Amino acid sequence: MENVLEQYAHLGILLIFAAIFPSLPLIASWAFFKFGLRPRMPNAVKSDTYECGVETEGPTWVQFNFRYYLVALIFVLFDVEVIFLFPLAVALDSVVVTGLVAALIFIAVLFLGLVYEWRRQALEWR
């Protein structure tokens, strides 16, 4: 029986590769610049914020729609639901009917939340 950390040692090695792999073209790009093959001529217009030719006005960071926060919050809650259901799903053959009833109550309570949310029109995107 192997250690869990050992299982994920491959992940650590892959992480190093994952950091190096996209860096290679960036390094190549930099080398091309050093050998004069890649241009770098910044000017005021080029380094300006792109906005289809017009100058950008006001701060970029505007206040966003509250809906986004609500969606993220509902996402977190259902994510947690999935996390609770996953172990039950894996242990399906040993928890059987007790597990089924418990899971059904669990889902029903959350589904009630979803119905409430629906009725209060929190799912409408306006």
Place this chain on the structure above:
Amino acid sequence: MSDFGFHLAFWSLAAMTIGGASMIVVSRNLIHAVIWLVLSMLGIAGLYLTLSAEFIAVVQVLIYVGAISVLMLFAIMLTPRAERDNSQHIKTAGPAGVVVIMVMIATMWVAIDTDWGAVREAALTEQARLIGESLIKHYILPFEIGAVLLTAALVGAIALARQDDEDAAVHAASLQAELDDDGSVDPVDVVDPPLPTDGEAST
């Protein structure tokens, strides 16, 4: 796994966690702070792996790194511009600091008191299954209470959102009334109806 591998993993992950955590405090920009928080949470997920807690580690990544951090990013985008700097002096910093230190002492007490060696040796390849079984056999009530808690959070979020909406509606109605009283201003001429964008503060 050799001892060297374990120590390498532990110390690099610990450095990542603590480094990320201190950068959260130091960085003045809130978005940067969230990105450091992501790094710190990933370090914690790695530390769970060194404790053979595979399921908890994956959940840490799925919930905290994947979901909570996005929630935080959206939350910061909702705050007014002036509050996006992390550098304001807060009057309650003293009491908050005391609470944090007390929690930290309690956590360290538990951490030192626990026999971690036993945990590290345990090779639990069927963790999800064991967690599922113990949820049903021993923790069925907390499990259901969890559902109620999640639903309560959902309802609370909607209550907040609806209040926001109703405030905006009241505001819009009063403004509309002002414009109607004036008579000379046709509402249509005030602002050209722009295309609906996500940037609308409220609708």
Place this chain on the structure above:
Amino acid sequence: MVLSEFAGVSMPDWIDALLRIIFIVALMTIMAFALIYLERKILARFQARVGPTRTGPIGTLQSIADALKLVTKEDVRPITADRWAFELAPYMAFVPVFLVFVPMPFTETWFIRDLNLGLLFVFGVLGLNIVGVVMAAWGSDNKYALLGGVRAAAQAISYEIPMLLIIVAVVMVAAGRLAVDGDASAAGSINAIVGDQTTTPYILLQPLGFFIFIIGMLAELHRPPFDMPIAESEVVGGYFVEYSGMRWGMFFLAEYTALFLLVVLASSLFLGGWNWPFGADVGLGLQIVLTFVKTSVMIVLVIGSRALFPRLRIDQLMSFSWKVLLPFSIVQVIANGIILAYGGPDWVVGLVSFGLLVALGGLVYYIMSRKQGEGARTVQTTPATPRVITAPEVTPVEAGGD
């Protein structure tokens, strides 16, 4: 063991690990290049064009030419951009996608590592990609980028929930079947799920699951009809609008890698991965061919969807996920639970799922036909009412963005 199977030699673990990783990296690079070429060719055929023809025989070297162009292109960074967020965002978007390859089975024995919780791992790590997208969006200091990035994040999280619930449903089926003839505790591992599909691919047991998974996959990849966040005509490319050169290329690479990855995952979960359909035992060589045949068919479908479907609006996107897919996936999980807890046979599971799929199709058809009728009537009869905007509520995006 990758090499030791052929050569019959034993080698240290770390060399084995390295070989597997090099295999995956090489495969991924080749696939990314092939996909770029394929997308251009297939899309061209859909639009009655021939696509690239000049670079190499029938344009096969087009991807390499593209890559060379990107590497030698000027790397522009706006002065107002946040330097660190801007430059690290491509890594944050690419590295998670790369890491998700760990538990992907290409044959019975070819994967980097078979993880016990491979399925959860895939979705957890893939979710990190969203942080990279928001980093890019915010770091660019561009309104279009910010809008696109926030939309992309909202869309990705919305479609992740139905997908995760479908994963739970699939794990339930796998656990039920593995308990009979295997180790049920392995039901979270992708390779164990593939191994269980020697006789019955799960698409027959979970047709609704397959459908929802494909839809979620298209949404996670920002593929049409779910390409609102990166739509050129709405937000001029979305979160990578300010990127150029190789950093832009990294987003592109991440996208194609994620496409390949999710297609492999879908074929592993529903189409039987490396199995020959319906029970024949095949060798390593044929297994890898089967994986590639299955993934290629799905890749062509995904690329074709770009030519076939019109774009959805952001409100339609959100409603479809939360109001249609989420209830249906919850019902699928409940149905699986009831049938499997009482030891129902496989064909009941399949039939119920198929019935749900038909219901879903009928519902979508009903909603769409009703919406179209309403739209037509509105245009004909009601005069356009002027929309009143409350003046103080106008934000800079409205004032300057349009």
